[in-house]
Amino acid sequence: MTTFEPWNAERAEALIEQNAGRQGPLLPILHAIEEAFGHVPAAAVALIAERLNLSRAEVHGAVTFYHDFHAAPRSGRTVKICRGEACQAMGGTAMARAVCEALGVGAGEAFGGTSRDGATTVEEVFCLGLCGVAPAAMVEGRPLGRMCATDLLAAIGS
């Protein structure tokens, strides 16, 4: 399981500084913050806005636009389940439903969430590029193909 660092303003400033000189630095900075802390807290938004001479609204706008950036901390393992058409054609929808049910997270319009025990966070993703080995998922960045609910739950470790 990925463990994230506790929030630390000095560490965040260092990460911002490392990327601030690049052309179009905002996304690389947000990735660095998300990778370190598991989310982009409001305190980081303020630091980034200050350093890049942007309004906080502009930074907040970017954080909320992209699915990869989280405003609140996530807990546990992150599981991305593909909901794209190739996976649907291979039973991906039923697999996703079974896995979500087993973990106690939503499988409908509000897909995903954090499991009851807090150990797993499920997110939907539209295509992992594993369409030839559908249905597919990704557990903590590890690609998994030709999955079924049983195998995916085993890979998640629950």
Place this chain on the structure above:
Amino acid sequence: MIELLIPADSAAVAVGADAVAGALTREAERRGLEICITRTGTRGMLWLEPLVEVEIGGARVAYGPVTPGDVPGLLDAGMLDGAPHALRIGPPEAHAYMAGQTRVTFERVGRIDPLSLTDFRASGGFEGLARARSLGPDATLEAITASGLRGRGGAGFPAGVKWRTVAEARGAAKYIVCNADEGDSGTFADRMLMEGDPFQLIEGMAVAALAVGADKGFVYSRSEYPIANRLFARALDIVRASGDLGTFNIELRIGAGAYVCGEETALLDSLEGKRGQVRAKPPLPAHRGLFGQPTVVNNVLTLATAPWILRHGAQAYAAMGVGRSRGTQPIQLAGNVRFPGLFEAPFGLTLGQIVEEIGGGTASGLPVKAVQCGGPLGAYFPPALFDTVYDYEAFAARDGLVGHGGIVVFDDTVDMAAQARFAFEFCAAESCGKCTPCRIGSVRGVETLDRILSGQDHGEALPLIEDLCHTLKFGSLCALGGFTPYPVMSAITHFPDDFRPAKRPRSE
């Protein structure tokens, strides 16, 4: 020392290639056998992954699909000598799936160590760039134009025309932006190329830079592709150290899970550090693109094909294909299909040949009901349209898209009304929000289709959907809203039974 080749491609890894490599290493050590394992890209015969190839006297013998549990038996049978075994498929190039292809863009993928510059050079690597340098920018532009190469991201715009526009535009700087934000479901060719032959893409970007006078390039990839990104970053480091690109520098940037950033202007806004919202055109990115400067934005496959064209000549490329679709298309077969994978062939096959002959029909063995061509915004075609020729214009004539070359097969258990609903749901989830037809129309589409799906429609819903699709098609800023009507309307047109109120059980 016997050399084994095992793909490190994401699709192969997803079905256990790393575990197979580990099992082979351990088992060979236990038996005192000297082997070395090279990790390659994938050949693209994905139903055979994990595929293990043994190099014997300069030729390859392949076995697949291999599980870690098969390893002791394979070694017992004499796999290292190419001996018979139930999993032996023989020389991979001779397999009917490979022998039927014309590999141009993917000529090296699956064959070479993707991070070996020696392998790359030994197979013609950097020859296209050398040729471009000796021809100069103008003749290079001429070659790309004469080849007939069109944008492989989906729009099919002539690459030579785009490059010349940038070459002739004035700007303080010019950029080459490679669109590797391959979000279309059912497509994986960009990823496969970046993982199997990254230097070829780098070479293609250098050719484009030379042709238009750019000195900086960006590759905008996806966070969903961690393996490709790690490998491509290493390839960039290797090329920077080797000095093959001269002063041209390429930076890898990773998106953050927004499908719409595959749209070129949204991608540029995202690169600049903004919300990935679509820009109104004009101005074209070729005139005012990244940071307001003239910019070539091309798909991975478009750029990666340029070196081949320069190496073999524009005529060799233009000689393949049909009509205005010249050269080859890396077709990606996925979903419920017996032989999923990448099949590169000149334009001109029929859809039926691709699905039935090459793909072998459905994996489930049930009849094919529909195939979605060109990603989530592409039309669903019924078998009745399997005579459609694979070519941009022929597909457009039947209200379909070649798009990025993906074909997703569905068997007869699919509910096309549910697929139409999904198209709207996807559009709603991924809309950048800038234009109203896409942002609101997609949500209204979901609601209206829900009335049909729950059996509560009395015939008013379909005309409303058709009207909505008309608004989306002609009123949206980009292809996300503009093309969502393709899957919706094709489902309604070709599979009307699935939308009949009488056929749908009334639910609460």
